[in-house]
Amino acid sequence: MKVSVIGVGNMGSIFAEKLSEKAEKVLLVEKVPEKLARFKREPFEIVDIETAKLSDYIVLAVKPQDASSILEKLKGYSGVLISIVAGLKISTIEEYGILKVARVMPNVGVRVKEGVLAVSYSEKVRSEEKEGVKSLLESLGLVVEIEEKHFPAITALTGSGPAFVFVMTEAFLDAALKMGLSFEVARDLVYKLFEGSARLLFETKEHPAVWKHRVTSPAGTTIEGIVAMEKSAVRGGIIESLLASHRKALELEGK
Template sequence: MSVKLGIIGGGVMGEALLSRLVQQQVYSPDQILVSDPQRSRQDFLSKEYGVGVTADNQAVVSDAQTLLLAIKPQLFKTVTATLKPTLREQVVISILAGTPLSQLEAVFPGQPVIRAMPNTPARVGAGMTAIAPGQHTQPSHLELAQQIFRAVGEVVEVSEVQMDAVTGLSGSGPGYVAVMIEALTDGGVAAGLPRAIAAQLALQTVRGTAELLQSTGMHPAELKDGVTSPGGTTITGIAHLEKAGFRSALIEAVVAAYRRSQALGG
């Protein structure tokens, strides 16, 4: 069988995974088949990455050794209603938010199914993916999934009961960080900086802080304490953040997204 990876859904996340897998030479373009209902999208993916394309989801299921579901969770029932499992040993990997393993295994009975939650920084190889194995998943199947998602960043294994929390934190988290960067930029503009310079300062400050914490293993509170001098500018700014409920707003955002993910799977 020449098609090693079949992807149903050629949208943003499907393309992010596809591009990195080809770039990192995990798969060659001729080993990948992608289905998407839009002809324009098919043409783009074929031209940009040299992969096989089709509008026939069943063709992907029939031909691929590993199947990656990258559709919107709201389309799960519609898309899978037309699919017929053909290979008992075919590994199925789903990146659908809020879609539990029980639903996936009902569509692909007896097959190894893995639920995964990557995030959008996967597009630049800086993603965070959590994976949860199904009841028929073996260590070799998990290693395959880890190999795929290591091409786009870091990977952790969690139990399925934690996947909705993962969705609320790292799955939705890039949106929260983007809003924070935009707000920092607007703050710089309000304080008199040109927008381009304010945006550069905000972006690099967030990036540098994350890299510092990751490389040193320092607790965020330790870093915060280190840059807040008595009566200084940082502690004054933090006091305003606390007054505005910044910390609790982020906590509540994660919990709200977690509950929405649960609702999507209900």
């Protein structure tokens, strides 16, 4: 099985690395030569778009503004195009005569195989091809099939989501420094705090309010912090951030 990746930037480079564990050959197309330096080895091959067209699957991982010129060159591609481009609709890709499309919204968690990958397929993708896409993507994280209409929401929630979580993590670290802890000590504690809290929710499937209640003692330390959080409208700020991101994702789709 041959897989190509077009655009070997933040996301494309991670896809290339992880997919190389599944595919016998990973062909790479990238316009900035320096980004290819680390891929000058087996099973990678640096190619042009014409050669990439001979592969069974192509991952399109360029910025939205660069997609149309590449789709023009991929016209009539008969394999499955796996597009991770934010805002690029399946119907737009089909206009280029590329009829087998898997639209995917990943997130940076793919770097550690803990990504979230939402996927929708065009009508022409056969069930065995869907299985092929799923098996490729499972080397990057949790794969969930969704209706294409939910892409803007998923883009905000889990595509952009890590950036919002990183801002919150940074705020915890700032507070730790203010309290006199070193960055090195705080870092390991805070990262584990986020990981442990997320795992607890993921495994118990309980609502976060249930666990918040279990942590919060009457007249204790937690409720002091919760009151301060609510006064500074942290909850509203987070909701507004996600909604702003959602609006932008809708705008990218021309909505």
